[in-house]
Amino acid sequence: MKERSRFASHVSAPIRNLAQRFAYLGLVLAALALMVLGKADIGMVDRFRAEVTDAVAPILDVMSRPVASANKVIADARELIAVRERNQELRTDRDRLLHWQMVARKLEAENKALREQLNFIPGKDVSYVTARVIADTGGTFAHSLLLNVGAQPGVGKGMAVTTGAGLVGRISGIGSRSARVLLITDLNSRIPVLIEQSRIRGILAGNNTYRPQLLHLPPGVTVAPGDRVVTSGHGGAFPAGLPVGVVEAVNDNGISVQPFVPRDRIEYVRIVDFGLQGILPEAEGP
Amino acid sequence: MRTHLLQRFDLVARRLTPFGLSVLMVLVSVLPLHVPGGARVMPLLVLMSIYHWAVHRPHLMPAYAVFFIGLLQDILGGIPLGVNALVYLIAYGVIVSQRRFLVGKSFLVIWLGFTLIAAAASMIGWMLISLIHLTPMNPTAMAFQYALSVGNFPLLAWLFARWQRAFLAQV
Numbered sequence: 001m002k003e004r005s006r007f008a009s010h011v012s013a014p015i016r017n018l019a020q021r022f023a024y025l026g027l028v029l030a031a032l033a034l035m036v037l038g039k040a041d042i043g044m045v046d047r048f049r050a051e052v053t054d055a056v057a058p059i060l061d062v063m064s065r066p067v068a069s070a071n072k073v074i075a076d077a078r079e080l081i082a083v084r085e086r087n088q089e090l091r092t093d094r095d096r097l098l099h100w101q102m103v104a105r106k107l108e109a110e111n112k113a114l115r116e117q118l119n120f121i122p123g124k125d126v127s128y129v130t131a132r133v134i135a136d137t138g139g140t141f142a143h144s145l146l147l148n149v150g151a152q153p154g155v156g157k158g159m160a161v162t163t164g165a166g167l168v169g170r171i172s173g174i175g176s177r178s179a180r181v182l183l184i185t186d187l188n189s190r191i192p193v194l195i196e197q198s199r200i201r202g203i204l205a206g207n208n209t210y211r212p213q214l215l216h217l218p219p220g221v222t223v224a225p226g227d228r229v230v231t232s233g234h235g236g237a238f239p240a241g242l243p244v245g246v247v248e249a250v251n252d253n254g255i256s257v258q259p260f261v262p263r264d265r266i267e268y269v270r271i272v273d274f275g276l277q278g279i280l281p282e283a284e285g286p
Numbered sequence: 287m288r289t290h291l292l293q294r295f296d297l298v299a300r301r302l303t304p305f306g307l308s309v310l311m312v313l314v315s316v317l318p319l320h321v322p323g324g325a326r327v328m329p330l331l332v333l334m335s336i337y338h339w340a341v342h343r344p345h346l347m348p349a350y351a352v353f354f355i356g357l358l359q360d361i362l363g364g365i366p367l368g369v370n371a372l373v374y375l376i377a378y379g380v381i382v383s384q385r386r387f388l389v390g391k392s393f394l395v396i397w398l399g400f401t402l403i404a405a406a407a408s409m410i411g412w413m414l415i416s417l418i419h420l421t422p423m424n425p426t427a428m429a430f431q432y433a434l435s436v437g438n439f440p441l442l443a444w445l446f447a448r449w450q451r452a453f454l455a456q457v
Contacts, residue, residue: 020349027353028375034357034368039418045367052361060313060362067317136318137363140327140427141415144364145318172364180364187419209424267318 050175053146057178060134061148068267075265126239129154129271131179136266143186143208145169147269150177154273158237161269166243166260167191167231168269181269184244184259185212192234193244195227204229204244210263211248214255223247229257239274300453304339304346305355307449311335312359327427329435331442332359333407336374337400338446340381341388343454352378369414377407396443401436408432 038045079086135146149155151174161168161181169189172182182189189206193214202217217223227247233240245259311331319328332355339347356371363370381388381403388399408428416422 024349024375024379027349028372031353031356031368031372031375034371035366035414035418038367049361049367052358056313056358056362060316063313064318067319071319133318135316135362137316137365140431141365141369141411142363146316146362182364187415187421187423207421207424209426 046173050173050178053173053178053180054150054175057134057146057148057175060146061132064132064134071265071267127154127273129273130268131155131271132268133266134178141208143183143189143206144172145181145183145266145269147179147181147271148177149179149271150175151179155179155271156273160231160238160242160272160274162242162272163261163266163269165262166245167238168261168266170237171271179271183263185210185263191238191244192232193229194232195223195247196230197227198223201232201234204257211256211258212245214247214257217255223250223255225249297457300457301346303449303453304335304343305351307446308332308335308339308347308351308355309358312355312362315359316362327431327434329438330404330407330431332356332370333374333377333404334400334435334439334442335446336378337381337403338443340378341385341396341399342446342450343457344382344385346454346457347378349375349378366415366418369411369418372414373407373411376410377403380406393440393443397436397439400439400443404432404435404439 034045129149129152131147131149133145134148137144145168147161155171155174157171157174159171161170167184169181169183169186171179172188173180184191184204184206185208186206187208189204189212191204192201193204194201198221200217200221200223203215204212205215206212214223214229225247229244229247231238231240231242231244243260245257248256248258311334315328315331336347336352336355340352352374353371356369356374357367359365359370360367381399384399388396408431412423412425412428
């Protein structure tokens with residue numbers, strides 16, 4: 001009996017070893033094949049990703065709730081510490097904003113009067129869907145978020161995702177109960193923008209850091225730190241004029257832009273449907 | 287007969303926990319957890335889990351489980367599919383082949399082993415991503431993540447060791 005088991009282990013162990021080695025190699029090859037498939041950008045890969053994400057989304061939704069509460073407690077504590085300075089800041093802000101409110105009211109009235117004179121037809125109303133962030137991939141390999149809404153009216157691939165502060169990114173993948181946001185800082189993000197004052201056009205390119213770069217500016221133009229960057233509306237993906245960020249530094253490495261949306265606390269976002277999806281047939285005139 | 291079945295069920299459940307804990311680490315590492323005012327970098331929790339179990343219970347962390355865990359992280363993280371799967375498989379292969387140098391050694395040796403494996407894994411990940419996008423990626427975030435991982439390894443390793451003693455002592 002003992003002889004037999006020793007014999008068995010003598011023969012079976014190397015075979016098992018070999019089988020394991022083949023399985024290991026097979027898995028390595030499978031991983032490589034997946035990378036090639038993904039690079040070829042086949043819709044199948046996207047669908048597979050959306051299916052799996054949908055399956056996990058409810059778990060992430062539940063798990064992210066206590067985390068959000070904990071984050072809030074920490075943020076509250078920090079705010080309590082700085083409450084005096086904050087108060088002072090807010091007072092000055094309020095004075096400034098009251099002035100702006102006055103300007104805005106005046107402009108609104110003027111705008112209305114001018115529109116009446118011109119028979120201006122207002123643009124299509126935008127619609128918003130608010131969504132909660134349930135996952136965040138962090139800052140090493142990719143910059144994206146998962147939201148707890150899926151395909152529904154007002155949510156579609158390519159739509160702009162914003163907060164009150166400005167542009168966050170765009171919807172890059174969508175499932176039945178989850179959606180992925182490609183942030184403007186991701187390596188794959190390219191957004192047509194312009195400098196607000198000088199109307200110089202460029203492309204804001206993410207690079208997986210927290211400071212995307214401004215590329216493809218026309219030669220000979222000057223850009224200074226502090227210039228506001230907004231979407232230009234070219235390419236038809238985003239409407240013109242959405243605030244994106246502010247030029248932070250101009251040096252040999254390029255022009256880096258600091259996004260308006262602070263990356264450290266995005267909890268809720270708005271998906272904005274501007275009715276700009278795809279190339280729509282021209283509306284027929286009367 | 288009934289208790290026998292229950293015992294078997296209990297054993298299977300226990301044996302699945304290293305895999306289950308690794309999947310949990312995948313989920314935790316994509317949670318929207320933010321340090322206010324700071325950049326968002328999570329330590330390599332999944333790699334720590336795979337490292338720990340591949341060293342201490344390799345038969346409960348087979349290669350296909352490693353592949354699955356990596357793939358899940360790629361899917362949820364919006365990373366090109368296969369990147370983490372490949373990184374973890376390579377790390378796993380190295381760990382399992384060098385296991386005899388690590389098993390039964392002091393914690394410092396295990397920790398040192400992790401610092402080496404994590405460095406190699408980060409480097410391979412960086413190379414793969416840069417290759418896929420055809421641009422060298424800025425390595426700052428990755429270096430920060432590496433430092434954070436090495437620093438946090440003892441904590442997670444301690445938790446896993448507690449778990450191991452409580453539920454996997456005989457397995």
